[in-house]
Amino acid sequence: MSVCPIDHTALQNAGRAAAMSNTGCPVSANAAAFDPFTGPYQVDPAASLRWSRDEEPVFFSPETGYWVVTRYEDVKAVFRDNILFSPSIALEKITPVSDEATATLAKYDYAMSRTMVNEDEPAHMPRRRVLMDPFTPKELVHHEPMVRRLTREYVDRFIETGRADLVDEMLWEVPLTVALHFLGVPEEDMDELRSYSIAHTVNTWGRPAPEEQVAVAEAVGKFWQYAGQVLEKMRKDPSGHGWMPFGIRMQKELPDVVTDSYLHSMMMAGIVAAHETTANASANAFRLLLENRSVWEEICADPSLIPNAVEECLRHSGSVAAWRRLVTADTTIGGIDIPEGSKLLIVTSSANHDERHFDNADDFDIRRENSSDHLTFGYGSHQCMGKNLARMEMQIFLEEFTKRLPHMELVPDQEFTYLPNTSFRGPDHVLVQWDPEKNPERTDPSILDNRQPVKIGEPSKTNISRTVTVDAITPAADGVVRVTLSDPSGKALPKWTPGSHIDIDLGDLSRQYSLCGDPNDLSTYEIAVLEEPESRGGSRYVHRTLEAGHTLKMRGPRNHFKLDPDAERYIFVAGGIGITPIIAMADHAKATGKDYEIHYCGRDRSTMALLDRLMADHGDRTTVHASSTGNRLDIPALLDVPVDGTQIYSCGPERLLTALDEASAHWLEDSLHVEHFTSNLAKLDPANEHAFEVELRDSGLTLQVAADQTVLDALRASNIDIQSDCEEGLCGSCEAPVLDGEVDHRDMVLTKTERAQNKSMMTCCSRACGTKISLAL
Numbered sequence: 001m002s003v004c005p006i007d008h009t010a011l012q013n014a015g016r017a018a019a020m021s022n023t024g025c026p027v028s029a030n031a032a033a034f035d036p037f038t039g040p041y042q043v044d045p046a047a048s049l050r051w052s053r054d055e056e057p058v059f060f061s062p063e064t065g066y067w068v069v070t071r072y073e074d075v076k077a078v079f080r081d082n083i084l085f086s087p088s089i090a091l092e093k094i095t096p097v098s099d100e101a102t103a104t105l106a107k108y109d110y111a112m113s114r115t116m117v118n119e120d121e122p123a124h125m126p127r128r129r130v131l132m133d134p135f136t137p138k139e140l141v142h143h144e145p146m147v148r149r150l151t152r153e154y155v156d157r158f159i160e161t162g163r164a165d166l167v168d169e170m171l172w173e174v175p176l177t178v179a180l181h182f183l184g185v186p187e188e189d190m191d192e193l194r195s196y197s198i199a200h201t202v203n204t205w206g207r208p209a210p211e212e213q214v215a216v217a218e219a220v221g222k223f224w225q226y227a228g229q230v231l232e233k234m235r236k237d238p239s240g241h242g243w244m245p246f247g248i249r250m251q252k253e254l255p256d257v258v259t260d261s262y263l264h265s266m267m268m269a270g271i272v273a274a275h276e277t278t279a280n281a282s283a284n285a286f287r288l289l290l291e292n293r294s295v296w297e298e299i300c301a302d303p304s305l306i307p308n309a310v311e312e313c314l315r316h317s318g319s320v321a322a323w324r325r326l327v328t329a330d331t332t333i334g335g336i337d338i339p340e341g342s343k344l345l346i347v348t349s350s351a352n353h354d355e356r357h358f359d360n361a362d363d364f365d366i367r368r369e370n371s372s373d374h375l376t377f378g379y380g381s382h383q384c385m386g387k388n389l390a391r392m393e394m395q396i397f398l399e400e401f402t403k404r405l406p407h408m409e410l411v412p413d414q415e416f417t418y419l420p421n422t423s424f425r426g427p428d429h430v431l432v433q434w435d436p437e438k439n440p441e442r443t444d445p446s447i448l449d450n451r452q453p454v455k456i457g458e459p460s461k462t463n464i465s466r467t468v469t470v471d472a473i474t475p476a477a478d479g480v481v482r483v484t485l486s487d488p489s490g491k492a493l494p495k496w497t498p499g500s501h502i503d504i505d506l507g508d509l510s511r512q513y514s515l516c517g518d519p520n521d522l523s524t525y526e527i528a529v530l531e532e533p534e535s536r537g538g539s540r541y542v543h544r545t546l547e548a549g550h551t552l553k554m555r556g557p558r559n560h561f562k563l564d565p566d567a568e569r570y571i572f573v574a575g576g577i578g579i580t581p582i583i584a585m586a587d588h589a590k591a592t593g594k595d596y597e598i599h600y601c602g603r604d605r606s607t608m609a610l611l612d613r614l615m616a617d618h619g620d621r622t623t624v625h626a627s628s629t630g631n632r633l634d635i636p637a638l639l640d641v642p643v644d645g646t647q648i649y650s651c652g653p654e655r656l657l658t659a660l661d662e663a664s665a666h667w668l669e670d671s672l673h674v675e676h677f678t679s680n681l682a683k684l685d686p687a688n689e690h691a692f693e694v695e696l697r698d699s700g701l702t703l704q705v706a707a708d709q710t711v712l713d714a715l716r717a718s719n720i721d722i723q724s725d726c727e728e729g730l731c732g733s734c735e736a737p738v739l740d741g742e743v744d745h746r747d748m749v750l751t752k753t754e755r756a757q758n759k760s761m762m763t764c765c766s767r768a769c770g771t772k773i774s775l776a777l
Contacts, residue, residue: 031059046353072354079379085325090118101213108221179274184242280319280426300406307459311371318376381700458721480609498584499561505553511538514581530577568645570596575652692768711763729765741773
């Protein structure tokens with residue numbers, strides 16, 4: 001147990017007094033009882049620290065001698081600053097080693113030094129940049145056939161048996177074999193290296209008993225020695241595939257950056273990093289999915305959900321529970337003063353369950369739109385380089401099992417046990433069973449040929465879909481139909497607010513439609529679709545192909561057209577089919593007792609969708625402007641006099657929105673809120689664009705964006721996670737925080753004020769005005 005580092009006399013304020021134990025020590029009873037090696041933390045790290053997230057998000061643990069950090073923003077802030085919070089202790093043995101164990105390691109010349117995980121600047125980033133290429137998406141695609149082959153071979157071994165331990169019979173072996181192939185280890189050395197891997201985890205992050213330490217040290221020493229022998233073998237011919245041969249080749253070009261000792265340390269650490277974390281993450285995922293049977297059945301029925309299911313598994317039950325950092329100067333975390341020299345245990349598993357960042361964080365939701373915000377892979381300049389190899393493996397594992405063993409289930413009443421340690425987490429065994437007579441391939445061998453595209457990198461929001469049924473298609477006006485959608489199983493659809501839209505896949509197209517029904521009735525959604533004469537195919541599909549009973553893929557809802565709840569009064573202006581978000585807004589204004597008026601513009605009353613309902617519910621507030629009767633809206637007169645507390649909301653064709661923008665120029669900034677039907681984004685023309693640099697401040701990288709390339713493309717090519725969906729500047733999915741440099745905004749999402757503030761950009765379309773911009777990525 002460590003001595004308390006806190007000055008007791010300095011903590012007499014009421015807030016901290018409430019956390020004090022009966023002895024008067026400012027270390028609370030919960031903090032004093034915290035032990036990451038036993039009890040609740042080993043069972044469920046995130047749940048065991050719920051008290052901390054709610055009451056004491058940064059606390060000192062006398063049991064470990066570490067300050068423990070548990071909230072999302074605090075953990076991310078520590079990751080972000082790798083100078084103030086040094087990673088140098090990340091691989092330090094958390095339990096002091098006996099003299100005898102130390103002597104045992106020395107016998108093998110054990111000299112595990114700095115790796116990508118625990119190296120400080122300025123050495124870290126130059127090495128990371130030199131050695132990054134094998135981890136990029138363009139290189140990882142070459143490993144997919146090998147991962148698929150191994151997965152098929154291992155499942156073939158037990159598919160007819162009806163019972164298996166997924167860990168022992170597949171999930172331990174396949175990721176290790178993939179890791180060894182990725183590193184470039186010769187086949188003949190793989191079996192020997194397999195036997196040593198687990199000892200490194202126990203040695204570094206575990207708490208082996210004194211009598212066990214020598215045996216653990218013996219295995220680690222042999223691991224170190226054998227890794228060196230394999231490395232020397234590779235040096236004789238470094239022309240082959242794999243990260244280590246690549247590193248050897250880079251050493252010849254940059255010997256001061258890629259040193260001998262560094263390669264030896266990375267050889268050993270790389271095996272553990274690429275193996276155990278993926279094996280544990282996969283085991284966690286299968287347990288979690290099979291315990292949530294309805295979710296398992298959903299991904300069996302719709303394998304396009306697998307990429308985001310993987311992200312949610314990594315968030316909810318990731319294999320990396322915590323990391324460690326050393327504080328290099330006096331600082332403050334979460335309002336708590338932390339002195340220089342302090343050691344931090346930053347609990348990523350707790351951060352991943354922080355309600356302040358993830359809604360209903362303890363729920364397992366494979367359609368969660370921010371699942372990939374998880375910190376399981378870390379963040380910033382020390383984010384896991386092999387994250388996308390792990391994603392690939394997990395996606396392929398789930399694809400193989402969901403199509404070949406959809407009827408698989410957990411063996412009832414099994415007890416899940418875990419190797420006691422602070423940082424890595426995965427069940428020792430996952431026992432499953434099934435009836436081989438029901439194996440789908442017995443009656444339909446062709447399923448073995450089905451293949452789901454692997455998503456290398458963070459999944460796009462286009463993958464987060466749900467199936468909906470078309471309940472009805474009814475006329476809403478001449479050339480307009482109202483489409484009613486519901487969940488096929490009768491479940492409630494997601495909550496939405498006025499201004500929300502959904503994305504629907506219509507054949508090979510994806511289109512956005514505003515919701516116009518009742519937000520309080522989640523049994524159905526309603527949209528209205530105008531058949532456009534110059535349709536790109538979406539409206540034509542709805543009017544000529546879609547029928548009641550059909551099923552569709554839907555994403556969302558999302559809302560970038562939100563009502564300002566603080567407004568005293570609203571002016572709603574709808575043009576044509578733009579009435580769909582406006583009518584929901586009017587419903588809300590009426591229900592909340594706000595003052596409002598509606599101006600509905602169209603060619604003729606017969607073509608104006610939802611007019612009957614609008615007049616029935618809002619007739620006393622509505623003025624219809626039908627051009628066929630000469631009753632056009634006089635926009636300059638409408639907005640002639642600015643009215644304090646009034647906000648203007650409009651959806652319609654560009655000429656209407658432009659006229660409103662011009663007429664409201666003398667109103668307060670951002671009094672006008674609009675939603676566009678379509679994007680006017682043109683394909684990049686290199687002749688009219690210029691190349692520029694994007695500095696990724698949190699990652700320590702600088703990327704080149706070519707004249708014919710988007711920022712989003714450059715980020716993906718460099719293994720940087722960022723979501724996207726429409727990629728037309730309409731949906732806001734790919735937004736990134738801007739730190740420096742003026743942005744050429746080309747999206748339809750940000751307001752004038754937001755553009756002027758220059759604090760964010762849509763990476764799918766916006767560019768740098770000058771030669772460089774800096775992003776908080």
